[in-house]
Amino acid sequence: MVQGSVRVDFPQTYQDWTLTDPLDLFQAPIVKNEANPKAHIYRHLNQEARGCGYLVLWLDCDREGENICFEVIECTGFDVNDTRRKVFRARFSSVTEKDILRAMDNLVEPNKDEALSVDARQEIDLKVGVAFTRFQTNYFQGKYGNLDSRVISYGPCQTPTLGFCVQRYLQISTFKPEKFWSLRPYILQSGYELQLEWERQKLFDLDAATMFQNLVMEDGIVEVTDVSEKQEVKSRPPGLNTVNLLKVASSALGLGPQTAMQIAERLYTRGFISYPRTESTAYPSSFDFKGTLGALTNNPTWGNYVRTLLADGYHKPRVGTDAGDHPPITPMLSATEDMLDTDSWRLYEYVCQHFIGTLSPDCKYLRTKVEFSTGGESFHSVGHRVLAKGFTHIMPWLGINEKNLPQFTQGEKIEIATVELYEGSTTPPDYLSESELISLMEKNGIGTDASIPVHINNICERNFVKVQAGRKLVPTALGITLIRGYQCIDPDLCLPDIRSFIEQQINLVAKGQADHTRVVQHVLLQFRQKFSYFVKQIDNMDALFEAQFSPVADSGRALSKCGKCLRYMKYISSLPSRLYCTTCEEVYYLPQKGAIKLYKELTCPLDNFELLICSMPGPEGKSFPLCPYCYNSPPFEGITMLFGAAKIGGSTKLGKGAGMPCFLCPHPTCQHSMIAQGVCACPECSGTLVLDPISAPKWRLHCNTCNCLVFLPQGAHRISTTRDKCPDCNSTIIEVDFNKKTTPLEDGSTLYTGCILCDEFLHSLLEMKHGKSFFRRLSSRGRGRGAGRGGHRGRGRGAGKYVDPKMSFRDF
DNA sequence: GCAAGGTC
Numbered sequence: 001m002v003q004g005s006v007r008v009d010f011p012q013t014y015q016d017w018t019l020t021d022p023l024d025l026f027q028a029p030i031v032k033n034e035a036n037p038k039a040h041i042y043r044h045l046n047q048e049a050r051g052c053g054y055l056v057l058w059l060d061c062d063r064e065g066e067n068i069c070f071e072v073i074e075c076t077g078f079d080v081n082d083t084r085r086k087v088f089r090a091r092f093s094s095v096t097e098k099d100i101l102r103a104m105d106n107l108v109e110p111n112k113d114e115a116l117s118v119d120a121r122q123e124i125d126l127k128v129g130v131a132f133t134r135f136q137t138n139y140f141q142g143k144y145g146n147l148d149s150r151v152i153s154y155g156p157c158q159t160p161t162l163g164f165c166v167q168r169y170l171q172i173s174t175f176k177p178e179k180f181w182s183l184r185p186y187i188l189q190s191g192y193e194l195q196l197e198w199e200r201q202k203l204f205d206l207d208a209a210t211m212f213q214n215l216v217m218e219d220g221i222v223e224v225t226d227v228s229e230k231q232e233v234k235s236r237p238p239g240l241n242t243v244n245l246l247k248v249a250s251s252a253l254g255l256g257p258q259t260a261m262q263i264a265e266r267l268y269t270r271g272f273i274s275y276p277r278t279e280s281t282a283y284p285s286s287f288d289f290k291g292t293l294g295a296l297t298n299n300p301t302w303g304n305y306v307r308t309l310l311a312d313g314y315h316k317p318r319v320g321t322d323a324g325d326h327p328p329i330t331p332m333l334s335a336t337e338d339m340l341d342t343d344s345w346r347l348y349e350y351v352c353q354h355f356i357g358t359l360s361p362d363c364k365y366l367r368t369k370v371e372f373s374t375g376g377e378s379f380h381s382v383g384h385r386v387l388a389k390g391f392t393h394i395m396p397w398l399g400i401n402e403k404n405l406p407q408f409t410q411g412e413k414i415e416i417a418t419v420e421l422y423e424g425s426t427t428p429p430d431y432l433s434e435s436e437l438i439s440l441m442e443k444n445g446i447g448t449d450a451s452i453p454v455h456i457n458n459i460c461e462r463n464f465v466k467v468q469a470g471r472k473l474v475p476t477a478l479g480i481t482l483i484r485g486y487q488c489i490d491p492d493l494c495l496p497d498i499r500s501f502i503e504q505q506i507n508l509v510a511k512g513q514a515d516h517t518r519v520v521q522h523v524l525l526q527f528r529q530k531f532s533y534f535v536k537q538i539d540n541m542d543a544l545f546e547a548q549f550s551p552v553a554d555s556g557r558a559l560s561k562c563g564k565c566l567r568y569m570k571y572i573s574s575l576p577s578r579l580y581c582t583t584c585e586e587v588y589y590l591p592q593k594g595a596i597k598l599y600k601e602l603t604c605p606l607d608n609f610e611l612l613i614c615s616m617p618g619p620e621g622k623s624f625p626l627c628p629y630c631y632n633s634p635p636f637e638g639i640t641m642l643f644g645a646a647k648i649g650g651s652t653k654l655g656k657g658a659g660m661p662c663f664l665c666p667h668p669t670c671q672h673s674m675i676a677q678g679v680c681a682c683p684e685c686s687g688t689l690v691l692d693p694i695s696a697p698k699w700r701l702h703c704n705t706c707n708c709l710v711f712l713p714q715g716a717h718r719i720s721t722t723r724d725k726c727p728d729c730n731s732t733i734i735e736v737d738f739n740k741k742t743t744p745l746e747d748g749s750t751l752y753t754g755c756i757l758c759d760e761f762l763h764s765l766l767e768m769k770h771g772k773s774f775f776r777r778l779s780s781r782g783r784g785r786g787a788g789r790g791g792h793r794g795r796g797r798g799a800g801k802y803v804d805p806k807m808s809f810r811d812f
Numbered sequence: 813g814c815a816a817g818g819t820c
Binding site: 008017060064067068121125127128130132134137153155156158268447451454455576656658 | 817818820
């Protein structure tokens with residue numbers, strides 16, 4: 001319940017990318033914050049612990065769990081050394097009555113070393129990842145215009161993950177096909193034509209292959225040298241763990257790991273399957289197979305099979321591996337296809353099939369091998385005959401392909417019909433499939449069941465790889481260039497060993513064999529040296545970038561004029577989208593979502609930059625003007641609310657792509673400012689409703705802070721704000737110029753002026769819409785909405801000199 | 813804007 005509630009990060013002073021040298025991050029302090037301060041988990045646990053004499057910690061019995069134990073101890077105010085208020089740790093391997101009681105009878109102390117090893121990993125991962133990421137991003141993003149990635153990230157898990165994809169790409173691109181030849185004699189036996197397999201398989205020398213062909217053809221007769229039969233077993237699977245579920249989801253169901261996990265989580269929270277994050281393939285000894293199978297007996301899809309299985313006696317599952325975390329993934333409830341959406345059903349179906357498969361008999365088949373000899377060469381033919389389908393009944397795609405061979409007897413001589421000299425060519429491997437990547441990550445200890453999907457998703461989101469049809473991972477130019485860059489500066493940086501190195505170091509801490517602080521210092525020192533070397537050698541990587549990407553100055557298309565040099569600036573639409581002034585060599589970041597275009601060649605009165613219009617996607621996306629210069633450097637003091645910024649405790653911070661559009665600008669006379677375009681307070685938040693200047697003919701107001709949307713009279717020719725205020729509520733009086741043909745005014749006139757809140761006619765034409773909820777106000781005007789607004793619309797900015805009118809639709 | 817690990 002408290003897992004993941006604490007987050008480790010750098011203090012505020014290290015958060016500014018431009019002011020912090022990434023090298024300093026290695027020695028920087030780190031802080032632990034509540035990941036979700038609103039949840040008040042710390043306060044809650046603290047209150048719960050008041051007056052308690054014992055603290056018994058029931059968390060996952062792994063290192064992460066041990067680490068969280070100490071987080072809990074800290075917020076509860078307990079102390080492991082206090083003899084009066086004792087702290088205990090419950091160690092359990094499953095959540096069954098027997099196990100819980102046994103854990104309660106055998107309480108132990110929490111393991112500080114294991115907890116510290118997690119602290120160590122967190123600090124190392126944070127510092128190494130963030131230092132490299134910030135440096136790379138700063139260095140390359142400012143230099144090249146078409147990188148098309150918001151952040152050029154580095155991480156000890158994601159980078160080796162990318163490395164696997166690029167390694168395969170390089171194998172493919174450097175592959176040289178080779179011709180080969182193979183002998184394929186055909187014989188007729190009992191009316192069947194049969195192609196014999198050559199013991200040598202293939203030869204890369206045509207002369208040699210031709211020689212063997214001649215020998216066989218000259219002989220013309222094959223002799224059966226041996227006929228053998230052997231019963232083979234294809235084992236039923238062990239229990240299903242996360243990684244195997246993800247591999248099947250990707251390769252057989254076409255669902256990416258991220259999607260598959262989301263679906264699995266929903267199936268879990270809805271009670272259909274057990275906890276979907278587990279490494280274990282072994283069922284706990286206490287597992288209730290009968291009960292779990294029993295739940296499926298009435299299922300229309302598997303009911304019959306399950307009932308037979310229960311009647312005949314199900315098989316003990318294979319041993320599997322017990323990682324000590326959670327039981328394998330199994331069904332919990334019976335579901336039918338109509339209860340779930342398509343993909344949920346397919347995933348659930350697999351979980352059921354796999355579970356039933358683990359309790360089914362093995363598949364048994366007879367393997368017949370016939371060996372032949374001719375012209376001094378050996379050939380063979382293999383046939384399969386299924387004796388018992390076993391689990392392949394319920395998992396048919398794993399079934400044995402039957403191949404019947406005609407009868408042969410040892411010593412039998414058969415005439416050869418033809419001898420084909422097959423000419424083939426070696427082919428490169430295909431791009432790495434997602435399923436293969438998951439296997440490689442698991443094998444190399446990159447990520448965990450829960451984080452593997454995240455790492456794969458990361459390298460996709462950062463535009464390092466693309467998922468192609470059939471869920472193959474194709475690295476992009478950026479991904480390839482990065483890995484080639486590491487390979488030429490310091491190959492360690494992208495090899496999987498980097499993870500195992502960290503893992504092995506923190507293992508020493510966990511086992512109490514090394515001091516936490518010393519290990520962290522030691523590892524960080526090594527990475528700091530690697531980092532310094534990387535920075536020193538970055539020219540080598542840059543040479544690869546230069547060959548692949550265009551400099552920022554050559555990118556993009558002319559869009560709007562710079563206010564300083566009055567020349568056109570280039571618009572770079574690839575992320576992060578920005579304007580670049582070639583003359584001033586300045587970059588102006590833009591909102592990272594939405595379409596950008598020139599706003600009628602209008603200019604900002606403060607700096608003379610041409611204004612742009614940003615239109616957010618979707619029918620309800622707002623559109624608004626912005627000045628590229630003001631957006632990046634708000635011209636007035638005390639602008640705390642920015643557009644497109646991460647919210648941190650009520651206010652926001654400037655980052656790439658976050659800024660001040662005109663609808664947040666307090667300029668007193670500019671016609672585009674919040675002062676001129678603001679109409680009234682937002683009914684939903686503390687923001688201001690501003691006129692969307694290009695929303696014709698679906699005129700609307702949108703809030704400059706939240707996503708509240710109010711539709712004005714539709715189809716009007718023009719709607720604009722005036723300089724007048726409503727004497728009753730101090731909202732801005734708006735002027736509507738209705739369309740001549742559709743005007744609702746009785747006398748057929750088109751011009752109407754009024755307050756959208758107090759004027760009954762205008763108010764009746766409003767529709768309010770925000771988020772998904774929607775309502776229409778029908779009733780009459782209200783009275784006594786708020787006091788005056790001190791002559792200003794908008795609020796809160798400029799050191800609180802504006803009065804909050806607290807006036808809204810809500811208060812009617 | 814940044815890592816990897818949890819999780820709902």
